[in-house]
Amino acid sequence: MIVMKFGGSSVANAERIRHVASIIQAYKEERPVVVLSAMGDTTDHLLDAADMAVNGTVDIAKVEKLHFDTAKELEIDVPAIKELLEELKFLLTGISMLHELTKRTRDYLVSFGERMSVRMMAAYLEKQGTSAKFYDAWDIGMVSDSNYMSAELLDEVWDNIPKALGDYKNGKQKEIPIVTGFIAKDKNGIITTLGRGGSDLSATMIGAAMKADEIQTWKDVDGILTTDPRIVKEARPVPEVTYEEAQELAMFGAQVLHPRSMIPCRKTGTPVRVKNSYNIKSAGSVIVEKHSGETPRVTAITSVKNVSLIDIQSNNMFGACGFLAHVFNQFLKWNVSVDVIATSEVSVSLTVNGKTKLEGLVEDLKRGADVTVKSNKAIVTLICDASHSSSILEDAFKALHEADINVQMISQGASKVNISMLVDESQANDVVQILHKALFK
Template identity: 30%
Template sequence: MNAVTPAAHRPWVVAKFGGTSVSTRSRWENIARIAAAHRARGQRVLIVVSALSGVTDLLKRIADSADDEAAARAAQAEIVRRHAALVADMQLADPQVLAPRLAEMERLVADTRRASRALEWQAQVFALGELMSSALGAAFLATQGLPDTQWLDAREHLLAQPLPNQGAWSRTLSATVPAVPDAAFEAALAARGEVFITQGFIARDGEGRTVLLGRGGSDTSAGCFGAMLRAQCVEIWTDVPGMFSANPRLVPEARLLARLDYQEAQEIATTGAKVLHPRSLGPLRRADVPLVIKDTNRPGFPGTEIRAIGSDAAPCVKAISARKGVTLISMETVGMWQQVGFLADVFTAFKQHGLSVDLIGSAETNVTVSLDPSENLVNSDVLSALAADLAKVCRVKVLAPCAAITLVGRGMRALLQRLSGVLAEFGALDVHLISQSSNNLNLTFVIDEALADELIPRLHALLIRADALRAEDGAVFGPSWRELEAGTPSPPAPTWWRAARADLLELAAQRSPRYVYALDAVRANARALMQLRAPAPATTALVDRWHYALKANPHPAILRELHGQGFAFECVSLAEIDAVRAALPQLPAERILFTPNFAPRSEYVAALALGVRVTLDALHPLQHWGEAFAGQAVHLRVDLGVGRGHHDKVKTGGATSKFGVALDQVDEFRALARGCGARIVGLHAHLGSGILDASHWRSVYAQLASLAEGFSRIESIDIGGGLGVPARSDERALDLAALAGVLAEVKQAYPQFQLWMEPGRYLVADAGVLLARVTQTKRKGRVHYVGVDTGMNSLLRPALYDAWHEIVNLSRLDAAPAHMVQVVGPICESGDVLGANRRLPECREGDVILIAQAGAYGAVMASHYNLREPAMEVII
């Protein structure tokens, strides 16, 4: 027999439902089920509801109608129609349940105060939405197994208090309720019943008049009631699963934020997230009441939990938010420098016009501030009056519309050294203001509003998508929006190493660590590229010559396999040329492309003597060794001015990259070539690695082809490699059909040039794994470590440029994850981390750990650091 919680001790749950969650009968049935589930657990329930979706906007039309009678009446008629349809759908016994509210709306529409848009009248108009939805809800819930549901007028319990310097508009339409735990209210409500429904958004002032809590104020109401009742939890039910690391409609790879503390959540909400109103969190934080954001359509999903979290949480960027409609006020004068009271004078003007300042940036002769439209009545009249007053003491410039892009996380100052890529993204933009918060929770950049939507996905890829598991215990980030929309996650994709598990365990038993390469996988990748064809009806190959970038993996067996598939070879050193010739003695010299960078003269001379094709990417060889290139055909590597890739260290274009001849030096290069009798027969550009967007190669191809038309002897255009291999579940593989389409498009326009490409990692990454054995395990605080018998001496990529490799316990492949662990090696370096924050089964000494996608830039970059032998290589 289940124990029943004594009535006096039954906790409260406050459940708030937004507009989309109260707009249909099926959504109200969800509300009834949720409330009933709480009751079954022995909890009292206070339901807070918003107006039906779209109704507040219709009420705003009435509030804005002034002398436009037709507009007011049209909006009124639509509100009546919407509610009548829902009453009919709910099949309520009393179809006149809304009659008093509809009569009140008629009185307000006819009220003479509409002409002047009196603030008190506006508050009464806007309040109708919640009053009507809650009345409908109370009647409906009584028919759904909750007959004791009682309607509660929020205005009887939420008392707004004016703030210092608060204007009439904000006192009435954006009021503040200083809610605190109220034992008397809690006891009185408990004595009345178990289930209540009330309104969000509305309260009363000291004179008993209706006031509003601002747009989105239903969340605030829930927070206030939760604090007053000392609720066990406040639930915000909406149409999304919780807070995300970015707006998921802009960034499908945005990650669900599974756990946040109050301050982090408030920063995210304040800086742009629409799923939660920031004012709701203050009362809850003070009362220590947790809040959970839940999905009405998927009530079983855990959502986002917000509560107090220990102060020892590790630094981590958790979200990228954006606020649009931001106005900047720039105030400049030499008179402010060392002038006592200047800021007091200018801020007095903001106070007089009822404007609150958000961000502040200052210099010796300039102060720039931002106005947040969510907290201000910002219009042209107010701004003109403000500018006129400020002009008395300084030069004023208004910048609008702007967007504030904010990076939110804990310990932002400790992360500054990791933000070089972010600063590079902003470097090409006109950044009007940069602000780092004093609470160490955010870093904000203010830019032109039109640039925000394009910038946010790039920032998310740099800071969160590529590093989403660096949170302090791995429980911060949940699945991506794309994964949630796709439904049940699919099982792991089939890989050759899963099928070969028994053989791999046997190899590891013989010796560890080991690199293992599967030639079948290399062959499959090579054939996929070789089969690229132009769209029908054309059937010819698009790429005239594929070169394998030898630096990815020069294993002789791999070279022979790729030669058999028709690949030529791209080498970046004389030693790589020697390796190809040793593995393939009969290979014609012209099937080797030599593309060195800052190599000594001797290597160029030796390569030319062998008859291989030589690429130059600087003026120096022609300026100082011109006689070596007399009569020779050479290829020119051009820097197109921008780099691409998942990390700064794989970007090979732009002024900060050492590769290629700058576009403004191409004419000088041509003159030098003519002077020494060299012929430029090919143009080449390679801008970076790990690229998954097929349109990249269209851009490179088109730019080089256009440039080639200005030459007289160009035979081939080499658009490089960099074909990406997805490392994470939320990354989409390079679309080869799309790649074929963009190549065909440009080739049709420039059929006179051969097309060359030079992939490396794409061909061999998935074909290789690194096997290692567990040596020790360790726990320090909340951090679990799994040590293995090799590290950065065998696989440098994670330490060098934060590369992500899937890691599994091959010995316990199907076991459930037990801990979030750090997979580390034996090298005496803090950077010897092969995988940070990975969920693995319980690991024991001797278990075989498999690190996937290790076929490229693995063994070839290995060393004997600490005099430890790197992993040996095995072909299967």
């Protein structure tokens, strides 16, 4: 058994649905469970409809047109989608009367995208002669807490999923399960969404619980690449990365699986393969617990732009230990996440997302320190075997020195698989190009 996950762009229209259906059919002998996101921009259209409803107007024209036009082009009739659209209209009418959209109602609202997507795909596969059955996530036992918009799955899911899909795995059920990603229900039967990386988490949870041979996530490139091909045209596929490396890649800008989605497969050691939906014969990249051969010195290079650097210098008000406590208490108070950090006894330099509002945080920090904020920075990260950090940095800094580029901050991650450096945002692409040329010879 395998699990195949396709994102919204993969099922954005009739042409893409036909293509994904052909991929599913090509793998049907491996008994796939398919996890789908909402079609294209459906989630955005649903949220736009909610905003209109709050202001008193009920309009589902965009959502309705996309799904009706797609069904017509695929030459299928999907009564279940028509029923959902009526339910959606009823929900929006309620929102328009209350002039309010709560987190709980928002989760209910955005669930319609995934629910319509799986019904569309199952109907089309049936038309093509491939037996398929759609499932809403709760049909296979996806139960979460009640933290709407960012729910976490409960431990009972590990037992629920094998019970629900056991007949399919052992061959008694012939229909390929087409399952919604991103959504679940809480103990009270209320629909929830799983937050960032939710569809990836749905797929890895199903794969891990079912002890699948492999979890596949389908994208538009040949797996994980050594860097962004839009920056470096010579970027090449990486055959194998570890879970830890993949998590670090995702944390520092690469479009891999969301870090939280790695948790289920890490518990069971289930491999995850990133494949190209435009090149299905490509092996892609596999994510595993440990490298099967020699650990590469450098696996990939990634970058994050729009970063702010905060330099904090103690004014000795709190003493050394009290200074650090003061700093991190303020970050906790203002709910600001730190990306990269470098410390000494009396100073701290750290980076945050450039979109973060810092006025209140900085004001509180200044009660015990001198604070400077510098914007328009970028983090360039080497995903590497940090046990070879000296030779890696020798090659990296030699190349940067020759290009007259100064690194403003450097941090080796506690995970021992990344080295991050801070540069001006205007230099980020050049730095990635220079390092890729120096480190991937």
